[in-house]
Amino acid sequence: MADKSILIVDDAEINRGILSEIFKEEYDVLEAENGRKALEIIAAKKDKLAAILLDIVMPEMDGYRLLEKLSEYKIPAKIPVLMITADGSTDAERKCYEKGAADVIHKPFDSMVAKHRVMRSIELYESRRGLEQKVTDQTRVLKKQFMVLKKQEERLRETNARIIDTICTIVEFRNLESGYHLKRIKGFVQILANTAMRNYPEFGLTPHKIEVITNASAMHDIGKITVPDSILLKPGRLTADEFDIMKSHTTRGCEIVKMLADLQDKEYLEVSYDICRHHHEKYDGKGYPDGLKGEEISIAAQLTSLADVYDALVSDRVYKSAFTPSKAYEMIKNGESGIFSTKMLACFDIARPEMEAMVARTKAEEEANAAAGGAGMMSQ
Incomplete structure (x- = not known):
């Protein structure tokens, strides 16, 4: 999936490095040290992004605020956003999901577990996109078939009307x-x-x-x-x-x-x-x-x-x-x-x-x- 990228947003360089190592074999890894930088990258690369890994505690714009901003543009509906936090409370996790996160990864994280959860989110989103595309394609085909049938029905109705009118005209001539x-x-x-x-x-x-x-x-x-x-x-x-x-x-x-x-x-x-x-x-x-x-x-x-x-x-x-x-x-x-x-x-x-x-x-x-x-x- 070298044509796809993962964006890691974290103010701590060491955390970005650890996560980069996990995904560098499968994805091009992009990094942002704060929310504002992340917005610039997302605006430019959103069509190439497979997922966004987002730390909560950051300067300038924290993870919650960035997630809210992304939700305004419906980004979480197209790209899975996974929150990374040291806060293991239920309230914090609930807040992430309410704001549109696809999943939550808790610090300190195991690299295998983190990779599995990110890959699962990506697969779910790709599967959903595939289904949506199939529905769109099938709808287009059905609409085309409906229009063909409708035209055939109209032609048949016109032909039948002419037949009926001809029969009725014969009666009137008689x-x-x-x-x-x-x-x-x-x-x-x-x-x-x-x-x-x-x-x-x-x-x-x-x-x-x-x-x-x-x-x-x-x-x-x-x-x-x-x-x-x-x-x-x-x-x-x-x-x-x-x-x-x-x-x-x-x-x-x-x-x-x-x-x-x-x-x-x-x-x-x-x-x-x-x-x-x-x-x-x-x-x-x-x-x-x-x-x-x-x-x-x-x-x-x-x-x-x-x-x-x-x-x-x-x-x-x-x-x-x-x-x-x-x-x-x-x-x-x-x-x-x-x-x-x-x-x-x-x-x-x-x-x-x-x-x-x-x-x-x-x-x-x-x-x-x-x-x-x-x-x-x-x-x-």
């Missing part, structure tokens, strides 16, 4: 809806949810929950893929039997969500299932399929329901033309499209400008794309 319907539903849900989070903390909404609900809201009508075209695309009023079949899209949607379980994590699956089944429930209990009432309806289903009703009103459908946003607002507030909670309606009031802006923006995009498509066909 329903003669444009892809903007899903875009608006998700946008309306996000706007309403953020408004609810800011104004009604009792809903327990968080940014993470809002993200899950927003993405899951795209699944609300997936069950319509099971509804026959003759009913789904009927321009007139549905008969009672036809309406029963149409209403089944909620429960059939739940069956499809279960089949997609491998593409979704548990939380997303549960919210998607809830939205599919309950987005037609009404606050007064007159919705379907379960006739839920009041707060029996989850916040996710309430948000999706209001977003779906609003988009249905402001959009062209096979059975009606689009209402203006202001007319749609009045119809929802007046209960013409089902009853919503006062809190949901209050959120709707606050979010109205942002939702109307989204309607205008998406309809402009839709018209521009349609015009571009028509122009393309004319040029062929």
Whole structure:
């Protein structure tokens, strides 16, 4: 260990000489006759020091004061400091340990015993440093692996979301809806949810929950893929039997969500299932399929329901033309499209400008794309 040094701090030259003889074969030995000189050496050589042997009784700065000074810089946590004293009392020994000493060697000392105790302290510190380094290395490796897994999880989540959105878009195309319907539903849900989070903390909404609900809201009508075209695309009023079949899209949607379980994590699956089944429930209990009432309806289903009703009103459908946003607002507030909670309606009031802006923006995009498509066909 010639690359390591031991510092002996003692005002008595003879004591320094005796200790130097003990360790000179294994270590470079450095000497200081007082505490101030020791501080200079430690500042310059601390990375090379294997141990510090410190006499207590010294002029200028005694061993206790020097130990306190070293503790301020956390030196005893990195380098074992062994106190050398002729005071064999328990109080003196306790004081050494309280101030950070690794061990205490009593004068007069046996050279073999002193060497053994110093070497044991050095080995313990080196072993601890080795373990700390292993923990640090393993933590670094685990952190790197975690980041890789997290990125893989994010990519998988993005892929799954695209698959789900594609499936839902196919349903909307079959329903003669444009892809903007899903875009608006998700946008309306996000706007309403953020408004609810800011104004009604009792809903327990968080940014993470809002993200899950927003993405899951795209699944609300997936069950319509099971509804026959003759009913789904009927321009007139549905008969009672036809309406029963149409209403089944909620429960059939739940069956499809279960089949997609491998593409979704548990939380997303549960919210998607809830939205599919309950987005037609009404606050007064007159919705379907379960006739839920009041707060029996989850916040996710309430948000999706209001977003779906609003988009249905402001959009062209096979059975009606689009209402203006202001007319749609009045119809929802007046209960013409089902009853919503006062809190949901209050959120709707606050979010109205942002939702109307989204309607205008998406309809402009839709018209521009349609015009571009028509122009393309004319040029062929």
